[in-house]
Amino acid sequence: MSEQLFIMPGAGKNEMYETLLPQLSSLVSGETDLIANLANISAALHNTFGWWWVGFYWIKNNELVLGPFQGPIACARIKFGKGVCGTVWKAEKSLLVPDVNAFPGHIACSSSSVSEIVVPVFDKENKVVGVLDVDSERFDVLDETDVYYLEKVGRIITTIL
């Protein structure tokens, strides 16, 4: 696997994801270590889209525990049903939160983050094993297109679990 990602300069969001996703598949198919793969996926997403924070929380002993990420330090543990991440774990469905101030119980790891997307990551038995969390410091960046493609990223991870 090449150590560089190729993303078309000036491409639109769909095109960027369409270019990135096959490279992510190829990146993780050559490595068996989960942490290494989650770390590279976080870095690839962060480098490509420049979001404030992107990373993983993984379920350990019935809690979400901070995993590989890119961005400022974040809360280490989140309980089932708490915050956006815990809600997604419970509901087993992605959430787009355009304004975190309007989400009751949102866990503010950083006051700079104003909108977010969290998608569940499933194992091959369709059980939630973690979440992918993206945070933006802008209100107008994250949308349903991101949800659509981030769920595809989640499915790429399922293939290596």
Ligand code: SME
């Ligand atoms: N905002 C999340 C907490 C994680 S941080 O944003 C990295 C939540 O409410 O679940």
